[in-house]
Amino acid sequence: MMLGSVLNPVNSSMLAVALVPIGLALGASPADTAWLVTGLYLATAVGQPVIGRLVDMFGPRPLYLVGTALVGAAGLLGAFAPSLGFLVLARVLLGFGTSAAYPASMHLIRSESERTGAKSPTGVLTALALANQTIAVVGPTLGGVLIGLGGWRTIFTVNIPLSAACLVLGALRLPRGRRGPAEPLDLPGMALFAGTLVALMLFLMGPQLAHWYLPVLALLLGLLFTVRELRAAAPFVDLRVLGGNAPLLATYARQLLSYVVSYAFLYGYTQWLEEGRGLSASAAGLLMLPMSLTAIAVTSVTGRHAAVRAKLLVGGAAQALGCAGLLLLGGGSPLWLLLLVVLVIGVPQGLNGLANQNALYFQADPARMGSSAGLLRTFMYLGALAASAANAAFFRHGATTSGLHDLSLFLTVTVGLLLVVTLPDRSLGRIGR
Structure with a gap:
């Protein structure tokens, strides 16, 4: 389970160091190579809940095996892709394959x-979260090593042995569960959901007045999706049940808000360190490393404790403190202050994601656990895209100190909303009991 789950973050993070060499090799502009990132995000955000629903219906074993086999096929396609278009297709296949x-x-x-x-497996859930955080840390480093050894195509070919290992372990260890309830697939609902999400995400990737039709299209498709799901006998997303599950809806909202702050800080602060503070790319990367190490340590220490509400409150408070710390920074800030802000932000990195995952485990309908978990990942990617739009808006003229301070105020408001969603939710206190 852990090996299969890290396929998505490792492919997301390794690409960060490969965009430039891919562009040089294929004569592609940065705007063109950005589709390698976009393709994976779109496929994953749509694929997670769709494949999760198939998991609920047919069991985890067949979907796990098919998904990891698709990862191997995507690795082969990327290894021999003659053009950028084929590489984008390989990334889309990776997105769907790693969604299972x-x-x-x-x-x-x-x-x-x-x-x-058996009792709630908090240790297993913690290990699952920890594996994803760890691989996200080493992904860029691993990508750099692979590119140094065999060129940029190795970040695709590495998926072939990983896929083979998942297939062998999955075939040997995953239980042969019975097929789920005999009910038809809601293909129209899935198509409307995918269309709504793609239109919304494309707008968030480049919010401009010229793209006004995208949010309108997303709204229209979303309304059609709602009508379809409320009338369907076996809906893809049971909105009637989901609408009555206020704690789960709050968890999705917290996932979105917490990852807006997380991703905006991760990319915005790094960009400011290079442009506003004048650090080299390697020095900025080295300075950010303690954040991930702190997150891993916090997850390891707190993972076995079921205090979801306490984790979210401490995580939100730490995010607010870190955002306030950004207001203290300037072009001449000492390194110790830069590092202190990174260490503070590392605490919520290790608390919020784990808390939301554990909350969903207890709040979701067991018969729809796969699709519910997929939606949690979808809200994470929506947060990442909203963060990207915020960074683009506040760093319109470069990663200046004034832009960083404005971004800090925006993130402080976002953290405030996170705390507003968390504080009155008394159901969090009963999780794990």
């Missing part, structure tokens, strides 16, 4: 817990 493991893992953990009557 996390919903399958969450479904399997919940179903095994119910089958055995």
Whole structure:
């Protein structure tokens, strides 16, 4: 489960160091190579809940095996792709292929817990979250090593042995569960959901007045999706059940808000360190490393404790403190102050994602655990895209100190909303009991 779940973050993070050599090799502009990032994000955000629903219906084993096999096929395509278009297709296949493991893992953990009557597996959930955070840290470093050894195509070919390992382990270890309830696939609902999400995400990737039709299209498709799901006998997303599950809806909102802050800080602060503070790219990367190490340490220490509400409150408070710290920074700020801000932000990195994952485990309908877990990942990517739009808006004229301070105020408001969604939610206190 852990190996399959890290396929998505490792492919997301390795590409960061490969965009420039890919552009040089294929004669592509930065705007063109950006589609390598966009393709994976779009496919993953759509694929996670769709494949998660298939996991709920047919069990985790077949979807896990098909998904990881698709990862290997994408690795082969990327290894021999003659043009940027084929590379984008390989990234889309990677997005769909890597969307299977996390919903399958969450479904399997919940179903095994119910089958055995065992206590909530907080250790397993912590290990799953920790594996994703760890690989996200080493992804750029791993990508740089692979490119140094065999060129940029190695970041695609590395998926072939990873896929093979997942297929072998999955075939040997995953239980052969029975097929889910005999109900038809809601293909129209899935298509409308995908169209709504793609239109919304394309607008968030480049919010401009000229793209006004994208949010309008997203709204129209969203309304059609809502009508379809409320009338369908076996809906893709049961909006009637979801609408009555206020705690789960709050968890999705917290996931979105917390990752807006997380991604905006990760990319915005790094960009300011290079342009506003004058650090080299390697020095900025080295300065950011303690944030990830702090997140891993915090997750390891707190993971076995089921205090979801406390994690979210401490995480939100730490995010607010870190955002306030950005207001103290300037072009001549000492390194110790830059590092202190990084260490403070590392605390919520290790708390919020784990807390939201554990909350969803107890709040979601067990029969729809796969699709619910997929939606959690979708809200994470929506937060990442909103963060990207915020960075573009506040750094319109470069990553200046004034832009960083304005970004800090925006993130402080976002953290305030996160705390507003968390404080009155008394259901969080009952999780794990």
